[in-house]
Amino acid sequence: MSHTYTAVGWNPQKRRYDRTLLLCVVAALAVFGGISFARNPDTTAETLLIRSLGFTAFALLHVILSIGPLCRLDPRFLPLLYNRRHMGVTMFVLALGHGTLSFVLYHTLGVVSPIASLFGGDSGWTGFAGIPFQPLGAFALAILFVMAATSHDFWLRNLTAPVWKALHMSVYVAYGLLVLHTALGYLQSDTGPTAAIVVSLGALWLVGLHLVAARRELRLDAATGTRADGDWIDVGAVAEIPENGARTVTVAGDRVAVFRYDGRISAVSSICKHQNGPLGEGRIQDGCIVCPWHGYQYRPEDGCAPSPFTEKLPTFAVRVQHGRALVAAEPLPAGTRVEPARIDGDGVLDSRDFYVGYGAPPTPRQSRFTTRAVAMATGICLLALALVASTQRSLANSRFEFGIERTFTGKVELLPYPVLRVTRPGGGASVWMLVAQGKHGAEDLVRAHAGRAIRLRGSLVHQGEQTMIEVAPDSVVPLDAATSSLVPPPAIERLGRMTLRGEIVDSKCHLGVMNPGERRTHRACAKLCIRGGIPPMLWVEDEAGAVRRLLLVALDGTAVNEQVVDLVGDPVEVTGDVTRLDDILLLKVDPATIRRL
Amino acid sequence: MIQKLRRRHAAGFLTLAVALPVALILALAGRRQATRNATVPADPRGLATFDSSSVADIANAAVAPSTLGGSFVVGASSHYLVVAQRGEPAPDVLAYWIASIDAVATLPQDARLLGPVGSSPRRYQRPEGLGHVAFFSLAHGAVIAHALPAAN
Numbered sequence: 001m002s003h004t005y006t007a008v009g010w011n012p013q014k015r016r017y018d019r020t021l022l023l024c025v026v027a028a029l030a031v032f033g034g035i036s037f038a039r040n041p042d043t044t045a046e047t048l049l050i051r052s053l054g055f056t057a058f059a060l061l062h063v064i065l066s067i068g069p070l071c072r073l074d075p076r077f078l079p080l081l082y083n084r085r086h087m088g089v090t091m092f093v094l095a096l097g098h099g100t101l102s103f104v105l106y107h108t109l110g111v112v113s114p115i116a117s118l119f120g121g122d123s124g125w126t127g128f129a130g131i132p133f134q135p136l137g138a139f140a141l142a143i144l145f146v147m148a149a150t151s152h153d154f155w156l157r158n159l160t161a162p163v164w165k166a167l168h169m170s171v172y173v174a175y176g177l178l179v180l181h182t183a184l185g186y187l188q189s190d191t192g193p194t195a196a197i198v199v200s201l202g203a204l205w206l207v208g209l210h211l212v213a214a215r216r217e218l219r220l221d222a223a224t225g226t227r228a229d230g231d232w233i234d235v236g237a238v239a240e241i242p243e244n245g246a247r248t249v250t251v252a253g254d255r256v257a258v259f260r261y262d263g264r265i266s267a268v269s270s271i272c273k274h275q276n277g278p279l280g281e282g283r284i285q286d287g288c289i290v291c292p293w294h295g296y297q298y299r300p301e302d303g304c305a306p307s308p309f310t311e312k313l314p315t316f317a318v319r320v321q322h323g324r325a326l327v328a329a330e331p332l333p334a335g336t337r338v339e340p341a342r343i344d345g346d347g348v349l350d351s352r353d354f355y356v357g358y359g360a361p362p363t364p365r366q367s368r369f370t371t372r373a374v375a376m377a378t379g380i381c382l383l384a385l386a387l388v389a390s391t392q393r394s395l396a397n398s399r400f401e402f403g404i405e406r407t408f409t410g411k412v413e414l415l416p417y418p419v420l421r422v423t424r425p426g427g428g429a430s431v432w433m434l435v436a437q438g439k440h441g442a443e444d445l446v447r448a449h450a451g452r453a454i455r456l457r458g459s460l461v462h463q464g465e466q467t468m469i470e471v472a473p474d475s476v477v478p479l480d481a482a483t484s485s486l487v488p489p490p491a492i493e494r495l496g497r498m499t500l501r502g503e504i505v506d507s508k509c510h511l512g513v514m515n516p517g518e519r520r521t522h523r524a525c526a527k528l529c530i531r532g533g534i535p536p537m538l539w540v541e542d543e544a545g546a547v548r549r550l551l552l553v554a555l556d557g558t559a560v561n562e563q564v565v566d567l568v569g570d571p572v573e574v575t576g577d578v579t580r581l582d583d584i585l586l587l588k589v590d591p592a593t594i595r596r597l
Numbered sequence: 598m599i600q601k602l603r604r605r606h607a608a609g610f611l612t613l614a615v616a617l618p619v620a621l622i623l624a625l626a627g628r629r630q631a632t633r634n635a636t637v638p639a640d641p642r643g644l645a646t647f648d649s650s651s652v653a654d655i656a657n658a659a660v661a662p663s664t665l666g667g668s669f670v671v672g673a674s675s676h677y678l679v680v681a682q683r684g685e686p687a688p689d690v691l692a693y694w695i696a697s698i699d700a701v702a703t704l705p706q707d708a709r710l711l712g713p714v715g716s717s718p719r720r721y722q723r724p725e726g727l728g729h730v731a732f733f734s735l736a737h738g739a740v741i742a743h744a745l746p747a748a749n
Contacts, residue, residue, distance in 0.1 A: 042686075128620070129627030165602055172609045179617055180624075187628040196628075200621050207614045214607040221600070253600045276602070397686045397716070406737070422735060426710025430689050430735055460736050462688035465642050465715045467736050495639065501632040519629070542637045546717070550638070571632040583642040583713065597632065 007152075008086075017083040021090055024378045028056040031382050035389035042397050044515045050101050055388055057094035058182055059381040062202050064088055065175060066377070069213030075281060078292055079362070079370045085151045092148035099141045102134070105514070109438030110528030121524030124566040126596070133184035134524060140177040143170050156274065165276050179203050186388075188520035194391035198384050221250045235325040238265065238343050246270075246289075248280030251329055256316055258325055259284060259300045264340035266300035267316035267327045274311070302337040398463035398512030405472055408432070409455045409479065411487040412446045415586065416559045417535035417551060420456075420469060423487050431582045433468040433535055433551075434458075435508045439525070441533020442471045449476065453483040461512045465583070466549060468511050495578040500587070501597065502540035504552065504568045506530050510539060523569030530565045538574055538587055550578065550587040563591030571597040642713040661732065661744035663687060669714065669732050673723065673746035678711065678730060681718040688736035690714040694724045695731045698743050704733050 008014065033052040036043065064087050070077040107117040122132035147168055149155075156164045179199055186195035233251060241247045241260040248255050248270050255270035257280030268289065270280040277293030284290070288297040288306060298305055303313030312335035317328035320341045332338065362370070410422035410432070418434040418441070434442040434456075446454065457475035461468040506529035509517030516522060518539060530536050538550045552574075554560045576589030658672040658679075667684030680692045693708040711721040714732060723746075732742040 127627045128623040129625075129629070162602070166605075169602065169606060169609070172606070172613065176613050176617065180620055183621055183624050187624050193625055193628070196621060196625050200618070203613070203617045203621070207610055207617065210606070210610040211614060214603070214610065217603055218607075399686055399688070408736075424691060424710060424735060425704055425733070426691075426693065426708065428710075432689070432736070460688050462686060462736065464686070465689070465713060467689045498636075498638065500637065501634055503632070540634055540637050541632075543633050543635065546637060546640075548637045548640070571629065578638045580638075580641045585638055585641050 014083050014086070018086055020374060021087055024374075024381075025056060025060065025090060025094070027378065028059060028381060028385055029053070032056060032385040032389045035386055036392060039390060039392060040395040040515075042399075042515060043395050044400070046101055046105055047515060050098055050105070051389075051392075053094050053098035053101070054182070055385055057091050057098060058178060058199075058202075059385055060087065060091040060094065061175065061178065062206055063377050063381065064091060065171065065206055066209055069209045072213040072216060075292065076366060076369045077373060079366070080373060081293060089148050089151055092144045095141055095144055099137060102137075106134070106522070106525040107528070109440075111439070111532045112528055117524055117528055121527050122520075125520075126570075129184065129187060130520065130570075131180070131184055132524075133181050133188065133521075136177045136184070137181040140174040140181060143174040143177075147171060147174075153274075161271075161273055161276050175206070185521055189516065189522075190391075190393045192391055192393065195388045198388050202384065220248070221255075231329040232319070232326040233329055235267075235327050238320055238323055238325050241265070241325065244284040246280045246282070247325075248278070249327065251316070251327065251331075254331075255280060256327055256331075257282075257289070258316075258318065258327055259289060260325075260343070261287075261300065263343050265318050265320060265325050265343060266338065266340045267318045268298060268300060268303040269314040269316075269331065269334075271313075272296050273305075273313065279313075301340055302335055304335050393516075395515050396463050396512075398515050399460070400470075400512045401460045404459055405457045405475075406460065407455060407457050408469060409453065409483070411453045411484055412449045412451065413490070414443070414447070414450045415551065415581065416553065416557060418442045418446045418450075419584075420454075421487050421490065421582065427488070428491065429488055429582050430467065431584045433466075433507060433511075433584075434471055435461075435468060435534055436471055437473065439506075439508075439529040439532040439534065441535070443533055445471050445473070445476055449478050451484075452481070453479040453487065455479055461508065463511045464547065466511055468508065470508070470513075490581050493580040495580055495585075497576065498578050498587075499573060499575040500538060500540045500550070501571065501573050502538050503571060504564050504574075504594075505537050505539050505549075506534045506568065507537045507549070507551070508534045510537065510549075518569070520569045526568040527565050530561045530568060533559075533561065535559075536561055536564050536568070538572075548585060550585040552591075553586050553588050555588055555590055557588075560589070560591045564594065567594055567596060573597055640715075640717070642715065659744040659746055661730070661742040663732065663742040664739075665734070665737075665741050669730075669742045669744065670718075671730050671744040671746050672718075676723055677720050678723045678746055679718050679720050680711070680714050680730060680732075682714050682716050687732075687734050687741055689734060690741070691733050691735055692719075692721065693731045693733055694728050695743075696726075696728050698729050698731070702739055704731065704740060708733075 029052050032055050033048055036048055067080045067084055071081050107114040119135050183196045183199045235247055235249050235258045244261050246257040246259045248257050256267050257270035258267045261284045272279050272291040274294055274296045277291045279289055279291055282290045282292045289300050290297055298313055303315045305311040314331035314334045315336050315338045316331055317338055318341045319326050410420040413419050413421055420432045420434055421429045423429055436442045436445055455477045457472040458469040505518045506526040508529055536552045538552055540548050552560050573595045574589055576587045579586045658670050661669045665685055665687045670681050672679035692711040692714050694711055695705050695708045730744050731740045734741050
């Protein structure tokens with residue numbers, strides 16, 4: 001307890017707690033990241049980080065939310081509760097890293113404001129499984145932020161324990177949002193159900209645990225003492241109250257802790273002023289009641305915290321009659337001194353011994369239990385993370401040479417999307433798509449040079465046999481007509497009318513700037529890219545897994561970006577005329593006929 | 598106050614107990630299914646695709662490590678060369694037939710274009726005489742691997 005505010009009241013137990021926590025978090029990140037990398041070595045570092053941070057934070061949230069009910073069911077878990085707020089802040093930091101990276105990667109550098117993209121970029125969804133999952137995560141992160149920001153005792157004291165507690169109960173809303181965020185996000189990217197099943201099992205555990213603990217609390221409340229004499233309530237035989245411990249009864253809906261110590265009986269409200277901890281489960285040390293949660297102290301006879309602290313509990317009149325403890329039905333104002341009732345005879349029972357990071361050191365048995373509990377929680381979390389990581393879908397073999405600029409020479413054509421046709425030594429030409437930095441097309445950079453040779457600098461993006469250049473600003477240099485004439489005329493072959501099923505993707509992310517750069521998880525980003533002029537492509541696959549990517553062009557040869565932007569990320573059926581131009585495929589289509597499957 | 602909070606807590610988790618299973622079942626039931634096609638357009642770079650799934654099936658296949666990581670595989674028969682890329686991707690790789698490998702970083706003037714190289718094996722007519730297969734990344738402007746195919 002403190003009466004002045006310091007950032008963290010460090011002690012050896014907190015340091016040990018935080019070291020263990022840090023170790024477990026690092027292990028979780030390493031397991032998820034390591035397995036993900038081994039499974040998909042071509043995934044981008046950002047994707048690896050986003051997923052590792054997100055799933056580790058989610059696993060940690062399960063641990064955090066399990067500790068409370070476990071302590072209600074078995075006080076031996078109390079050491080885990082002692083510094084739980086550090087665990088909560090750690091979880092928030094992980095979630096913030098996940099959220100910030102996702103926000104920057106998927107929603108910035110586009111033609112729409114990042115906030116509008118986050119909350120409106122994934123509009124036009126169909127079905128429950130298509131609900132935009134990113135806003136759910138953003139709402140949950142906002143709740144977690146409020147909780148992390150108000151986790152310090154400063155806020156607890158100024159908001160008061162009931163308000164603070166009510167505020168922090170919004171973590172359950174955040175949890176519900178995060179279950180949906182995680183399950184929907186995964187299911188919108190991967191067709192396998194493993195992650196959704198793991199998330200369901202986690203939710204089943206947590207909800208079940210809380211309901212069991214709530215049921216136990218209700219039963220405890222139902223065990224109210226019987227009225228013995230007017231406004232007095234019979235708490236039970238004095239001999240049944242452990243020495244230096246308490247018996248808790250419910251009086252008028254609130255719990256009263258009746259303590260026995262030094263041959264006397266005192267009764268105070270069982271609700272700690274700090275975080276509503278169960279004082280009745282605490283014990284008397286050095287003449288003071290000590291809360292089992294965080295060590296707040298109160299004098300049993302007047303419910304006041306020892307000077308210089310100012311917390312006060314309501315007290316209750318007590319008396320002992322025929323070996324039974326009686327407590328008044330009405331509480332006295334907080335801090336009212338009540339003369340303790342004297343006990344005749346003894347019959348002392350052993351008090352429960354537990355370790356909460358202060359006071360007496362833990363017994364070897366308690367230490368073993370705590371160690372086993374931490375090891376088991378860590379093991380279960382690592383197993384769940386390993387399972388999710390190892391069942392992620394395989395990602396494409398792609399590259400984005402970020403930060404590496406090369407010089408390229410070729411002829412600019414507008415198909416209508418800008419491409420660079422490059423002469424192959426020995427005959428023919430390769431076609432490389434051109435895009436600008438961020439989520440923008442390169443038309444503005446090269447339109448003036450259409451049909452002519454240029455030299456430019458840029459970074460390569462490539463997947464399979466398709467190549468793209470992210471053009472560096474102000475790097476385009478027009479070349480003479482002689483150089484243009486060296487590029488052979490395009491080889492055009494009409495392949496006929498076809499109906500194809502696949503997904504419309506933004507070519508830049510899909511070819512390697514993001515990996516994965518497709519499916520609904522990437523939809524908001526793809527919409528920004530396509531709105532910004534990145535060429536839209538139809539990504540199709542045959543039964544044997546052979547992949548083709550076709551640039552989508554309107555029947556009149558114009559770009560279709562605006563017409564297809566709401567269809568990206570979903571399975572679609574497209575009918576149109578397929579043309580081969582050098583080494584790329586074009587699909588001429590009436591956008592109005594594209595059908596979402 | 599604590600009773601009120603406790604009731605709110607129980608009600609919250611009862612809501613989650615009902616809502617989450619329903620939501621998860623709906624999400625699982627409505628999850629995306631794979632979309633495949635019976636046929637897709639011919640590979641625009643695949644002038645002569647080879648119908649085997651692995652070049653390693655070809656006797657005497659040579660493996661050429663790439664300077665970008667990964668490797669290229671060259672299978673050879675008396676009339677054909679089968680080439681494919683393995684591992685690390687490389688941008689716009691073309692296979693050339695070259696007489697010698699004296700200058701491996703740049704493409705010799707007399708290099709003869711065989712055709713594009715990809716992860717799917719491709720078959721090309723084997724030029725007459727002795728020579729090497731050079732793998733040239735047009736986008737990097739450099740020879741990134743070379744192999745000596747098995748003799749006829």
